[in-house]
Amino acid sequence: MSAEPNITPLLVATGLSKSYGRRMACEDVSLSIREGEVLAIVGESGSGKSTLLNLLAGRLDADSGQVHYRMRDGVTRDMGTLTEAERRVLMRTDWGFVHQDAAQGLRMNVSAGGNIGERLMAIGNRHYGDIRATAAHWLTRVEINADRIDDKPTAYSGGMRQRLQIARNLVTAPRLVFMDEPTGGLDVSVQARLLDLIRGLAADLGLAVILVTHDLAVARLLSHRIMVMKGGHVIETGLTDRVLDDPQAAYTQLLVSSVLAA
Amino acid sequence: MNASPYNFAYLDEQTKRMIRRAILKAIAIPGYQVPFASREMPMPYGWGTGGVQVTAAILGPEDVLKVIDQGADDTTNAVSIRAFFAKTANVRVTTSTAEATVIQTRHRIPEMALTSRQVLVYQVPIPEPLRFLEPRETETRTMHALAEYGLMHVKLYEDIARYGHIATSYDYPVEVAGRYVMDPSPIPKFDNPKMDNCDALQLFGAGREKRIYAIPPHTRVVSLDFDDHPFERNKFDHPCALCGASESYLDEVVTDDKGGRMFVCSDTDFCEGRRAEGHRGHLLGDEPAAREAAE
Secondary structure, three states: OOOOHHHOOOEEEEEEEEEEOOEEEEEEEEEEEOOOOEEEEEEOOOOOHHHHHHHHOOOOOOOEEEEEEEOOOOOEEEHHHOOHHHHHHHHHHOEEEEOOOHHHHOOOOOOHHHHHHHHHHHOOOOOHHHHHHHHHHHHHHOOOOHHHOOOOHHHOOHHHHHHHHHHHHHOOOOOEEEEEOOOOOOOHHHHHHHHHHHHHHHHHHOOEEEEEEOOHHHHHHHOOEEEEEEOOEEEEEEEHHHHHHOOOOHHHHHHHHOOOOO | OOOOOOOOOOOOHHHHHHHHHHHHHHHHOOOOOEEOOOOOOOOOOOOOHHHHHHHHHHOOOOOEEEEEEOOEOOOHHHHHHHHHHHHHOOOEEOOOOOOOOEEEEEOOOOOOOOOOOOEEEEEOOOOOOOOOOOOOHHHHHHHHHOOOOHHHHHHHHHHHHHHOOOOOOEOOOEEEOOOEEEOOOOOEHHHHHHHOOOOOEEEEEEOOOOEEEEEOOOOOEEEOOEOOEOOOOOOOOOOOOOOOOOOOOEEEEEOOOOOOEEEEEOOHHHHHHHHHOOOOOOOOOOOHHHOOOOO
């Protein structure tokens, strides 16, 4: 591997394990991701993919294993040694987390503008006009009409809420975004539009995205690399096209063949 | 004077010591909410049980007590708390701001500037400024610990987005000594500037929520705002109808069922003082007794 800084991984996880009582939710998982790369974690329900995402994002404590992250100042830090204050600052500046259920990621009783502006105010922006202009900019960026800026998310459709959640996360220009089933529960045409948007934003902004999905079509469309999980273990990893076109593991073959042809 | 059947100022000495310890800690960390073992008081929650406990803990036999409720000395809450301490502590009570050494207040700060020999005790219903934005106590405590106060500005942002200006007019959040964001209790924001660099010690007691906090004398207290929407005091279009004061906080009083109304000082002691000095508002009759007049 070359010593060029831009190809050192942004995030490296080694030997992550987590059990709930005697049940292993996630065992000895290692992965790395670089800037601009989209990594999909796929698998059936209960395969441990959401647990893995929460471990990576520091929302759960791992039983064993480490996560290293290259901070904005270029220093790679062990996430386990960050103070809570540092971790929280990281989570609302350099990271984003898009939940499947937008109600978890948004403040439902605060207007769209306030939702987008919250991170800006959290990092010390105290100019109302600037905050509002940035919020309006990000609304249009995620294809929501700027005149909806004062509406609450409760007045938004499911797809719009999801796009608002993305805007809220991207406003501080994070380098790494975690997504947990971002298109779950949306109808197909709305899904397609959202996927298109995420793909465009990830490419434009050079985001690293770790995406959890059970939908192979979503993984195919968005991700460069894919990780297939089952029962808390990684079954197969590789370039998305390679894994989906030529699955090696028996389970992956089953998964790929069980997708209904459109 | 008859011997009172109560311990001095109602609470037993151990309880008062416990409250004083909480008060000392609160003074040491301005704006920080110190938990304390709030007692049952012979009055319902919401009637000032927190303020009464703080007052009981700091009151000495030489103190002169004044109690105000929305600025007035003669409303139920003020009258009964004053009577309570007159009975249980046998202290001298007064309605005069200048004479008092301990002033317990609900929702106002007196118009007259307080001095270093006075203590102002606030009754607080909900001490947590972040509560309506973040319902989890564990989370709000973490936010205080890490000084994560962005959320407080989200509330002000929402005000401006909805009303075009910061519409919060009471309970207006302040930052104390450059660190903790604090709920000043439901005083009008008109009173917020009086908390800054005040000569008197300010204590806050929340009985139901079991919290005590404080602003020591001469502490910087800043009302939160935006650079392009700075904090503004409420302004009134009228002077007081009784004493003609134009720089005091006014209450609107409906005088009849035909839309008649008058604006009078909410601080009754201040208003009476000015009238005694000869200031006259336009609705003050010749005889103070005949002042219903109007219309």
